[in-house]
Amino acid sequence: MAEPKPWPEVPVGNKDHTRAAVVIIGAGMSGICMAIDLIKRSNCRNFVILEKGSGCGGTWRDNKYPGCCCDIWSHLYSFSFEQNPNWTRRYPGQEEIQAYLESIASKWDLYRHMRLNTAVEEACWDNVEKKWKTTVQVSGEKDREFAGSYTITSDFLVSAVGQLNVPQYPAIPGMDDFNGKTMHSARWDWSYDLQGKRIAVIGNGASAVQLVPEIAKVASSLTVYQRQANWLLPRNDIMIPPFTRALFRWCPPYRWRKRAVIMDWREESHEGFFNPKSLGSAFVKEQFQIMLKRDLSKRPDLWNKLTPNYSPGCKRTIFSDDWFKVLARPNVQLETRHISRMTSKGIEVEDGDSQEFDLVIYATGFRSVQFMYPIKIVGSDGRSLSEIWQHGPQAYFGITVESLPNFGMCYGPNTNLGHNSIVLMIEQQCRYIAGMVKTVLDARRQGKTLALKPKPEVVKAFNDELQRRLGKSAFADPNCSSWYKTKDGRITNNWSGTVVEYQKNVEQIRWSDYVVEGSGADTLVGEEMKVGRVVEETQVSYNTIWWSTASVLFAGVMFATGKFNFLLRAT
Known part of the structure; x- marks a missing residue:
């Protein structure tokens, strides 16, 4: 009998039901991508995906109204590493996107990691253990017979709840x-x-x-x-x-x-x-x-x-x-x-x-500016997320938050787009978080603890510049109200540049931007970790493709007609 795989390659089992290397909140597109990146980049299967619904898919499972579809072309609204050649329309419908996400979850064996009908109530950082304690409520009738509520201890916590998950109802009298x-x-x-x-x-x-x-x-x-x-x-x-x-x-x-x-x-x-x-x-x-x-x-x-x-x-x-x-x-x-x-x-x-x-x-949208709502998050030194974000949600590149060690967000503050596919942003964020997770788990493998959180001054400088740029944009036009900004006009949802600009900014983790605590601080290697990015923009012009193709065809014709050897002798 083969030896069992070492931690964290072994999935969470019955005996360690309340312990995991990583907890992912949400089984939508971000949660699925994050789980796959843990497998591919962190060599980790010791994770659980907590989903309050009864299936995966996130917003594409929730929004199933007549005519529901995507406003990004189907071939761009899919993972770069799992491109779907079988889209039936230029703009995919809800059912087709949902089927795509379910197929990816099945292909990567993610259902075994999902705990469905399981809603996160709160997550608290333990300063002593350097771990997260995530408390959940089970809503499934039969599952509640086993345990209606319990707490999971993890080395890392990832929010994959996104921006469009809690419906917004209007405040109309009567x-x-x-x-x-x-x-x-x-x-x-x-x-x-x-x-x-x-x-x-x-x-x-x-x-x-x-x-x-x-x-x-x-x-x-x-x-x-x-x-x-x-x-x-x-x-x-x-x-x-x-x-x-x-x-x-x-x-x-x-x-x-x-x-x-x-x-x-x-x-x-x-x-x-x-x-x-x-x-x-x-x-x-x-x-x-x-x-x-x-x-x-x-x-x-x-x-x-x-x-x-x-x-x-x-x-x-x-x-x-x-x-x-x-x-x-x-x-x-x-x-x-x-x-x-x-x-x-x-x-x-x-x-x-x-x-x-x-x-x-x-048809009144979502509570988009209330990230993580209604989950209660408490970080280091007892600071709650509501206290950290009392002046509006902000994060470092929309991924990490001050006073929240070993925590990452997918589709967090100021990472929404008005022009391109959000999948391109999500993939880059997952790469970044997977790099942080790998570093924390490598320290634990050596019996050490490691806690990483962005420096407050770094977060502030980044967001000050971001808001300065956004203040000059169309998003800031005072004549419109939108889910991109708070009532006082602060733009909390949108990114200020292109996808490529964002990807290049987030293709390395600079350890100098982080407060590093724990006995495993010496495990950090170098000044930064390169996580790379997916280069999806065109690299070769149509003219180059045309001339290259023409050259190959010309050579083929010359060879077929016996003139190729003549040309070689002539040269």
Whole structure:
């Protein structure tokens, strides 16, 4: 019988159910990526993934409303190390993305590490043991018969809860008085029959723009309550034909090139969503007007109502081929007057007009600026995360937080994008965290302790410069309210540059940026640890590819015709 693998290569078993090398909170895209990086880069399988839901997938499991899909091209919205050649559409739908994530979790044998229906209540750092103590509540009825609550001790803690996980409900007087059906777009009830119903949709963001065209097909009437207009660009969504999918599958270089070209195009669009004075910003406005007046040519009364009064990029720019078209339907109404209250039968607006509804849908987004909510986090010296973040969430490159040793975040503060795929950011963050984890576990292998936390002055300097740059961006436009920023205008969610810029900043861990404590401090080697990055932008121009291909074909023709040897003799 083979000898068992050494710690931390051995997975957590029954006897050590409450101890692990690493605890990951969340089984969405970030949690899956983090787990794979622990396996690949830290040679670690001694981890658990805590998930409050009953399955993996994160936001793609939660958001299953009609028409739910991604606004990034499918070939870029997937892991670089697990590219999917079988996407059926240019923009993937929720079910297809969910199936992709489930397949990756299965391929990497991650289900054995997941503890589902398990919600994290609090995580506290033990200054003496130099370990995290994470307390969970079990919600599954049968699982609660074993243990309703318990605490896991770990060397490292990773938050993979993301920014879009807790639904945001509006504060409208009388919400509890409404006697009809209500649901949030992120908590869709598919058992409810929409056929012939009078429906209200509160909100006009990305979720509303995707679901309204679908439910308008079956509703007797549908009213959209818009608080503020959004900039819109065409999706130009199409099916990917079988022949193209076959090329992606059997000719990987073709797929890699396609992904790189999409990456380039998205990176080049950054200026248009960041700089309100750029040509890209003007282009967005121009395309918007073309779509608006084309699709609503017979409804000029809606043009002003649908035209934003702020810079493109300030709020999430929406991609849709049918939003304006659906607003032209006879059974769809756009309401821009302020909602004053909800009644037992419907919704009343500011001048007293009211409508009766069977169903009210809250397409009002998430509590995006309250990272880690509602989990209670307590770091070194008893400092809580709410105390650390009393002036707003901030982290070092969105990954590490002062006073939280051996802790890392995926998709943390100021790592969201307005122009490119968040997967590219997540992969880089996981590389960085995996490097930190490896260092901490290497010390423990030697019987030593090691605690790493960013220096407060480093975190402050980084965020001061970040906010300075963001203050000049379209995100800071005072004319719009968005989930990118707090009520006082601090931009807590978005990154200030391109993906490549972020990746290059985070491709090494500089130990001088960290407070290093514990008996294993001497295990740190050198001034920094290189974690690298995935280079996905194009490295070779089309001209180079064309001339190289032409040269190969020319040589092949010459060889086939017997003229190749003649040329060699002539030289």
